[in-house]
Amino acid sequence: MTVLLEVDDLTVGFPTEDGLVQAVRGVSYQVSRGDSVGIVGESGSGKSVTSLAVMGLLPRNARVSGSVRFLGEELLGRSDEQMSKVRGSKIAMIFQDPLTSLNPVYTVGSQIAEAVRAHKDVTRQQAMKRAVDLLDVVGIPNPSLRVNSYPHEMSGGMRQRVVIAIAMANDPELIIADEPTTALDVTVQAQVLEALEAARKETGAALMLITHDLGVIAGHTDRVNVMYAGKLVETGTVDEIFYGPRMPYTLGLLGSLPRIDESGRPRLTPITGSPPSLLNLPAGCPFRPRCPKARDLCAEVEPELTPTADRRHLAACHFHSELASATAEEVFS
Amino acid sequence: MNPIISVRGLVKHFPVRSRGILRRQIGDVHAVCDVDFDIYPHETLGLVGESGCGKTTTGRLLLNLVPATAGTINFQGRDIVPLSRAQMRPLRREMQIVFQDPYASLDPRMTVHEVIAEPLRIHGLYRRETVRDLLTTVGLDASHGNRYAHEFSGGQRQRIGVARALALRPKVLVLDEPVSALDVSIQAGVVNLLEDLQDELGLSYLFISHDLSVVRHIADRVAVMYLGRIVEIAPVEELFQRAAHPYTQALISAIPVPDPRKERSRRRIILAGDVPSPVDPPSGCRFRTRCPKFAGQLSEDERTKCAEEVPALTDHGEGHQTACHYAEALALI
Numbered sequence: 001m002t003v004l005l006e007v008d009d010l011t012v013g014f015p016t017e018d019g020l021v022q023a024v025r026g027v028s029y030q031v032s033r034g035d036s037v038g039i040v041g042e043s044g045s046g047k048s049v050t051s052l053a054v055m056g057l058l059p060r061n062a063r064v065s066g067s068v069r070f071l072g073e074e075l076l077g078r079s080d081e082q083m084s085k086v087r088g089s090k091i092a093m094i095f096q097d098p099l100t101s102l103n104p105v106y107t108v109g110s111q112i113a114e115a116v117r118a119h120k121d122v123t124r125q126q127a128m129k130r131a132v133d134l135l136d137v138v139g140i141p142n143p144s145l146r147v148n149s150y151p152h153e154m155s156g157g158m159r160q161r162v163v164i165a166i167a168m169a170n171d172p173e174l175i176i177a178d179e180p181t182t183a184l185d186v187t188v189q190a191q192v193l194e195a196l197e198a199a200r201k202e203t204g205a206a207l208m209l210i211t212h213d214l215g216v217i218a219g220h221t222d223r224v225n226v227m228y229a230g231k232l233v234e235t236g237t238v239d240e241i242f243y244g245p246r247m248p249y250t251l252g253l254l255g256s257l258p259r260i261d262e263s264g265r266p267r268l269t270p271i272t273g274s275p276p277s278l279l280n281l282p283a284g285c286p287f288r289p290r291c292p293k294a295r296d297l298c299a300e301v302e303p304e305l306t307p308t309a310d311r312r313h314l315a316a317c318h319f320h321s322e323l324a325s326a327t328a329e330e331v332f333s
Numbered sequence: 334m335n336p337i338i339s340v341r342g343l344v345k346h347f348p349v350r351s352r353g354i355l356r357r358q359i360g361d362v363h364a365v366c367d368v369d370f371d372i373y374p375h376e377t378l379g380l381v382g383e384s385g386c387g388k389t390t391t392g393r394l395l396l397n398l399v400p401a402t403a404g405t406i407n408f409q410g411r412d413i414v415p416l417s418r419a420q421m422r423p424l425r426r427e428m429q430i431v432f433q434d435p436y437a438s439l440d441p442r443m444t445v446h447e448v449i450a451e452p453l454r455i456h457g458l459y460r461r462e463t464v465r466d467l468l469t470t471v472g473l474d475a476s477h478g479n480r481y482a483h484e485f486s487g488g489q490r491q492r493i494g495v496a497r498a499l500a501l502r503p504k505v506l507v508l509d510e511p512v513s514a515l516d517v518s519i520q521a522g523v524v525n526l527l528e529d530l531q532d533e534l535g536l537s538y539l540f541i542s543h544d545l546s547v548v549r550h551i552a553d554r555v556a557v558m559y560l561g562r563i564v565e566i567a568p569v570e571e572l573f574q575r576a577a578h579p580y581t582q583a584l585i586s587a588i589p590v591p592d593p594r595k596e597r598s599r600r601r602i603i604l605a606g607d608v609p610s611p612v613d614p615p616s617g618c619r620f621r622t623r624c625p626k627f628a629g630q631l632s633e634d635e636r637t638k639c640a641e642e643v644p645a646l647t648d649h650g651e652g653h654q655t656a657c658h659y660a661e662a663l664a665l666i
Binding site for chain 2 (some may be wrong): 042043157158185186188189191194212213215216217218219238242243252253254256258259260261262263265267268269271272274
């Protein structure tokens with residue numbers, strides 16, 4: 001399979017008055033053509049910053065190093081002008097809040113048409129026709145009427161579907177969706193996720209889905225990257241991550257989830273403490289203060305991602321072999 | 334057993350006023366419409382629904398924080414709806430509320446000790462020791478009392494909110510989305526705390542949430558709201574295994590399950606359209622405009638009934654009540 005996106009040792013820091021906030025610390029991963037990769041982590045784990053770095057959308061004061069290659073071409077360090085050739089045509093992005101990604105004074109049709117015309121040489125009428133088709137794909141009823149609506153005339157779920165339509169306007173190779181359904185109600189979330197699947201089918205694009213919702217990850221991705229304190233701490237297929245996690249954090253995350261498919265209310269196993277400040281990270285494993293398995297080695301050496309049972313299932317834990325077939329309850333209580 | 338709170342025919346309309354200087358009343362938002370439910374001692378009633386369905390307003394009505402338009406709320410043998418603020422004050426000791434946003438609900442200029450002491454001082458019950466005990470009860474360090482709210486993480490702040498609500502030893506606690514703003518690993522700890530406190534102190538909870546997974550975990554009975562009305566109410570297992578209202582069914586089927594194999598094979602009911610405006614709700618059954626059953630399975634005559642007759646909550650045994658003319662139990666998980 002062709003490698004589409006190759007992120008290598010990506011590091012992002014933000015200088016503040018108190019020092020450098022190390023938001024992303026040496027993240028490497030690949031997305032192949034047609035893949036669906038989930039990035040999961042809690043607030044402040046660096047999952048959004050990673051994708052903003054890929055799109056070249058970080059604020060100017062960010063210090064970025066490492067490498068982001070798209071189809072073999074380096075994206076880091078490109079000027080805004082060079083980046084906009086890729087953005088919206090080869091790579092499209094969907095953000096959490098559709099209201100801030102849409103322009104309130106233009107109809108949604110003209111905004112989709114604008115995206116089409118930015119990268120393709122077509123007439124206005126052709127672009128508008130494509131806009132109607134795209135709205136139909138994402139499941140908006142009466143698309144030929146709805147192209148003339150303004151964003152404020154639509155509900156949150158419809159707006160997000162318009163954003164998905166804009167994202168697929170130029171048949172991108174990769175769609176990056178950053179918490180695309182977090183602001184939405186569950187029945188609307190189901191509609192939007194269906195629209196996203198329709199968009200993928202139509203364009204054949206790979207998907208990078210960033211979310212804190214493990215349920216959404218379970219249903220819509222093939223591979224999963226788990227982030228904690230700016231690093232990838234586990235990566236593997238969706239089944240490996242959900243059925244045989246090898247990093248205590250992943251195990252704890254799954255154990256702390258209340259499940260709608262479980263009766264008899266088994267007690268949840270929370271992870272004690274809270275994530276470390278990215279300002280002054282202590283030496284060793286960043287998860288050590290919250291990890292019941294931590295030993296002396298963990299305080300001294302930060303573990304690297306190493307292969308577990310499977311060559312492509314990696315975990316950043318010195319003692320990942322001990323976690324084979326362990327349950328969250330055994331480890332955390 | 335007698336219920337601790339009995340709500341009958343509860344209605345809340347908010348006026349919609351015209352723009353300009355006259356601000357004539359031009360309509361009503363039907364926020365809560367003819368709601369009946371009971372809460373028993375030592376019981377958790379989950380109240381679920383999507384944004385704008387009236388669940389938060391119901392919680393506030395229960396505490397008489399907003400005056401009801403009609404209906405009765407019987408608490409300890411007395412209707413509290415007509416009571417004045419002064420008459421409510423002694424009752425406030427018995428009923429307390431915990432809000433969703435732990436960042437907005439605590440006064441930033443007060444130390445945590447003062448935040449928790451405030452309700453005690455109002456009722457003339459302040460003792461230094463009580464506050465320290467409360468901090469320990471909710472799993473915080475008693476010595477943290479002299480810190481300010483901003484020095485705590487989200488999960489810790491929510492614990493402070495709970496400590497404050499518990500200060501007067503209430504019998505009923507309204508929990509309005511108490512864990513929705515928290516990351517999952519933190520959320521589990523607060524959920525466990527709420528369960529422990531209920532066991533220790535024999536509290537009754539009205540647990541308002543949009544997250545059905547948490548509700549399944551914590552609630553004994555669940556009420557589902559749609560556009561101001563309760564459409565289904567049942568014991569928790571009964572509701573999740575044999576949901577009979579088409580809206581509840583769609584809601585349950587839309588929740589993503591953090592289990593890839595299950596998630597890939599699940600049946601999903603996708604609702605069409607959006608929630609209608611509560612200013613002008615549909616006649617008859619309020620859900621009919623989005624109901625998959627109404628759209629796909631019912632005959633013309635059957636639909637007329639949906640449009641003309643408001644379905645009443647009817648008992649199907651086991652305390653399972655559904656407000657649908659054509660209710661039919663369905664297993665979805």
